[in-house]
Amino acid sequence: MDPDQQLRNLRDFLLVYNRMTEICFQRCSSNFNYRNLTMDEERCVDNCAGKxxxxxxxxxGTYVQLMPRMVQRRMEEMESKAAENAKAAEALAPSSAQASPWPRATAPRPPLSRNPLC
Incomplete structure (x- = not known):
């Protein structure tokens, strides 16, 4: 796995973890008079995090199951678009070739210089 992908995975994990912490804190923390969690708060946090x-x-799991189908569908769409573009290019190519029966003249290219400063 490349470093960019690893960084994205870590960032995604941290976003999920932070969001989960925020949700469970808002739901379960109600008594700020004590330094430690009360038994009710601890149970609530365990249930919330577990859920x-x-x-x-x-x-x-659902994402892993559906992802191959989504990739296959995208590939088919891209192939069909490429085929449509190829047909459109073929339709334009004969009309431009028939417009002028003479080949286009191109100017001769100057020889490549061996001097790296030129």
């Missing part, structure tokens, strides 16, 4: 992790795993 979000299970949801994320389920979502990723």
């Amino acid at each position: 979000l992790i299970r949801s994320n795993h389920r979502l990723m």
Whole structure:
């Protein structure tokens, strides 16, 4: 895996983790009189985090199953567009070739210089 992909994966993980932390904190933290979590808050955080992790795993499983189909569909769309573009180019090519039966004259190219300063 290339470094850019690793960085994107880490960034995605941190976004999910931060969002999960934010959601569970807002739902479960209610008593700020104590330094530690109360038993109710601790249970709430465990349930909240567990639910979000299970949801994320389920979502990723569905994504992994659907991704090959999505890639295949995109490839087919790209191939059909390429075929349409090729047909359009073929339709234009004979008309431009028939416009002038004479080949185009091109100016001769100057010889390449071996001097790197030129």
